[in-house]
Amino acid sequence: xxxxxxxxxxxxxxxxxxxxxxxxxxxxxxxxxxxxxxxxxxxxxxxxxxxxxxxxxxxxxxxxxxxxxxxxxxxxxxxxxxxxxxxxxxxxxxxxxxxxxxxxxxxxxxxxxxxxxxxxxxxxxxxxxxxxxxxxxxxxxxxxxxxxxxxxxxxxxxxxxxxxxxxxxxxxxxxxxxxxxxxxxxxxxxxxxxxxxxxxxxxxxxxxxxxxxxxxxxxxxxxxxxxxxxxxxxxxxxxxxxxxxxxxxxxxxxxxxxxxxxxxxxxxxxxxxxxxxxxxxxxxxxxxxxxxxxxxxxxxxxxxxxxxxxxxxxxxxxxxxxxxxxxxxxxxxxxxxxxxxxxxxxxxxxxxxxxxxxxxxxxxxxxxxxxxxxxxxxxxxxxxxxxxxxxxxxxxxxxxxxxxxxxxxxxxxxxxxxxxxxxxxxxxxxxxxxxxxxxxxxxxxxxxxxxxxxxxxxxx
Amino acid sequence: xxxxxxxxxxxxxxxxxxxxxxxxxxxxxxxxxxxxxxxxxxxxxxxxxxxxxxxxxxxxxxxxxxxxxxxxxxxxxxxxxxxxxxxxxxxxxxxxxxxxxxxxxxxxxxxxxxxxxxxxxxxxxxxxxxxxxxxxxxxxxxxxxxxxxxxxxxxxxxxxxxxxxxxxxxxxxxxxxxxxxxxxxxxxxxxxxxxxxxxxxxxxxxxxxxxxxxxxxxxxxxxxxx
Numbered sequence: 001x002x003x004x005x006x007x008x009x010x011x012x013x014x015x016x017x018x019x020x021x022x023x024x025x026x027x028x029x030x031x032x033x034x035x036x037x038x039x040x041x042x043x044x045x046x047x048x049x050x051x052x053x054x055x056x057x058x059x060x061x062x063x064x065x066x067x068x069x070x071x072x073x074x075x076x077x078x079x080x081x082x083x084x085x086x087x088x089x090x091x092x093x094x095x096x097x098x099x100x101x102x103x104x105x106x107x108x109x110x111x112x113x114x115x116x117x118x119x120x121x122x123x124x125x126x127x128x129x130x131x132x133x134x135x136x137x138x139x140x141x142x143x144x145x146x147x148x149x150x151x152x153x154x155x156x157x158x159x160x161x162x163x164x165x166x167x168x169x170x171x172x173x174x175x176x177x178x179x180x181x182x183x184x185x186x187x188x189x190x191x192x193x194x195x196x197x198x199x200x201x202x203x204x205x206x207x208x209x210x211x212x213x214x215x216x217x218x219x220x221x222x223x224x225x226x227x228x229x230x231x232x233x234x235x236x237x238x239x240x241x242x243x244x245x246x247x248x249x250x251x252x253x254x255x256x257x258x259x260x261x262x263x264x265x266x267x268x269x270x271x272x273x274x275x276x277x278x279x280x281x282x283x284x285x286x287x288x289x290x291x292x293x294x295x296x297x298x299x300x301x302x303x304x305x306x307x308x309x310x311x312x313x314x315x316x317x318x319x320x321x322x323x324x325x326x327x328x329x330x331x332x333x334x335x336x337x338x339x340x341x342x343x344x345x346x347x348x349x350x351x352x353x354x355x356x357x358x359x360x361x362x363x364x365x366x367x368x369x370x371x372x373x374x375x376x377x378x379x380x381x382x383x384x385x386x387x388x389x390x391x392x393x394x395x396x397x398x399x400x401x402x403x404x405x406x407x408x409x410x411x412x413x414x415x416x417x418x419x420x421x422x423x424x425x426x427x428x429x430x431x432x433x434x435x436x437x438x439x440x441x442x443x444x445x446x447x448x449x450x451x452x453x454x455x456x457x458x459x460x
Numbered sequence: 461x462x463x464x465x466x467x468x469x470x471x472x473x474x475x476x477x478x479x480x481x482x483x484x485x486x487x488x489x490x491x492x493x494x495x496x497x498x499x500x501x502x503x504x505x506x507x508x509x510x511x512x513x514x515x516x517x518x519x520x521x522x523x524x525x526x527x528x529x530x531x532x533x534x535x536x537x538x539x540x541x542x543x544x545x546x547x548x549x550x551x552x553x554x555x556x557x558x559x560x561x562x563x564x565x566x567x568x569x570x571x572x573x574x575x576x577x578x579x580x581x582x583x584x585x586x587x588x589x590x591x592x593x594x595x596x597x598x599x600x601x602x603x604x605x606x607x608x609x610x611x612x613x614x615x616x617x618x619x620x621x622x623x624x625x626x627x628x629x630x631x632x633x634x635x636x637x638x639x640x641x642x643x644x645x646x647x648x649x650x651x652x653x654x655x656x657x658x659x660x661x662x663x664x665x666x667x668x669x670x671x672x673x674x675x676x677x678x679x680x681x682x683x684x685x686x
Contacts, residue, residue, distance in 0.1 A: 273677050276565070276677065283563055284646070287646065315641070319641055319643070319651060319655075322654035322655050322657075322658050323651045323654040325654070326654045346643070346645065349645070350645040353645070357647055
């Protein structure tokens with residue numbers, strides 16, 4: 001029971017029912033007031049007017065005048081419900097359509113609701129008893145049996161309507177509760193499944209885009225983000241363990257051998273030098289992780305400004321050209337001026353730099369690496385870096401962007417498998433995307449970023 | 461050089477003090493912020509190595525800010541485990557002159573200290589830079605070796621200028637990337653090496669004594685003797 005009162009759905013349904021009943025009662029009360037009570041007041045007014053007319057005649061023309069008026073009114077067939085009786089002080093009827101003074105009225109002047117026999121049955125009659133000068137008594141009334149019956153009918157209907165409305169309200173409440181609960185229950189079930197560890201579950205939507213569907217969409221978007229983050233963390237910790245174990249094992253072996261063999265000074269120095277390189281590799285992994293964490297956290301957005309991509313690209317080209325030259329690779333550059341984005345120039349340089357570096361790394365001597373910046377059909381800035389190296393197998397394209405995945409792109413090329421993850425994270429930070437396509441042969445990496453169109457002037 | 465080291469980690473401090481003293485420097489060491497601020501403001505040093513997170517109620521950056529407010533212009537190298545660019549910017553904004561993230565190579569630290577002190581003493585680009593028979597006029601952008609003019613691209617010129625301003629010192633690849641190209645990320649490939657060998661071909665080939673030397677495991681050095 002307590003569970004029931006705690007349930008928001010039950011409280012909502014209950015509140016709904018109460019509100020419904022109250023509004024029904026208000027409505028019926030109003031109807032009652034406007035119909036039954038109005039009729040009653042109307043009859044009273046007619047009776048008073050009648051009595052007033054008769055007593056006026058009595059005053060102006062004496063008893064015969066009053067009798068004449070009563071007879072005239074009784075004789076008028078227009079109102080068969082009207083009742084008149086004038087009696088003398090001994091209660092002997094003088095005029096009117098009643099045979100005798102009704103016992104129920106007694107001797108108290110004023111309003112009386114009495115039962116008079118008519119057509120063989122008792123009719124409720126509303127009557128006004130007035131004392132006239134000389135001890136005469138006047139009784140004026142109306143047979144209200146019909147109206148009483150109508151009133152009873154109205155009351156009955158109102159009561160039944162209220163009962164019906166209450167039942168409907170309760171039913172509605174129950175239905176409302178069930179509807180809410182069933183929608184909530186699906187969300188609840190999904191959440192419980194996720195708590196159990198099944199992060200792939202999503203809240204089903206009904207396609208009605210109502211509030212619950214909107215909530216479901218929001219929750220699903222949140223779950224997607226959480227899943228991606230958890231997956232990233234899971235992969236990261238797996239791969240960190242693997243990636244670090246190798247250099248650590250090498251380092252350990254190296255130092256152990258050094259301790260065991262105690263070689264000449266020169267060999268020792270060389271070994272220590274190599275040990276430091278091993279450690280540098282480990283530190284690089286951590287640096288890349290920290291960098292990713294920093295990018296993912298979004299704090300770098302604080303330093304965003306207008307950046308001219310052509311300036312960034314030109315400077316990077318100038319940085320990497322000698323390296324390409326050394327490897328016998330031709331670099332093609334096609335960078336129009338004044339394509340601007342809102343972002344962090346250093347991160348953008350790193351993203352484009354990583355892609356150029358990868359392209360140079362994986363392209364064999366005599367190959368070509370090209371860097372092109374353009375505006376795509378959706379009016380976004382597009383940075384296209386293509387090479388004619390071995391490319392990436394279709395199955396691996398989405399995986400290489402995942403943290404730490406090391407694609408099978410030639411065995412001599414070293415890398416810590418974080419380069420493309422960093423590029424992707426930077427793209428995402430800037431509201432853009434990274435996509436990898438086939439260059440047949442080779443790889444085309446496309447970095448798409450939202451363009452600043454009506455900027456006044458870039459800051460650099 | 462007289463160096464103040466403000467560092468609370470005993471092992472790092474011990475290792476640095478030992479290394480710097482072996483390099484012929486005088487080193488004072490403070491292991492908390494309060495002593496660090498006291499020494500820094502009462503003594504005169506050529507350079508200060510400042511850790512960021514310190515016990516003693518005063519944080520590294522607060523000391524740097526306090527010193528700069530009193531007009532103390534001693535070059536300060538900030539040392540920290542917080543190696544991200546944002547921290548670097550905060551450190552430099554507080555008044556630090558350079559920033560080095562832990563873990564670092566000792567050679568990198570020494571190279572940066574040398575550069576800091578040299579920069580503080582440098583009078584600017586007015587005078588010709590001379591290393592052996594290599595001569596650079598920073599104002600007219602001309603370079604000659606043994607009287608023969610050498611044609612350099614603008615970036616090669618800046619690279620050589622940086623090397624000449626730090627002649628005799630080891631200059632690391634990271635320092636070159638930061639100071640000549642203004643990039644604050646580590647490329648995975650030895651992109652700097654390509655630039656240096658290109659420059660080396662221009663200034664050393666055809667001459668008897670090489671001036672631009674590779675220092676194994678550290679970086680480069682421009683000097684008349686290896």
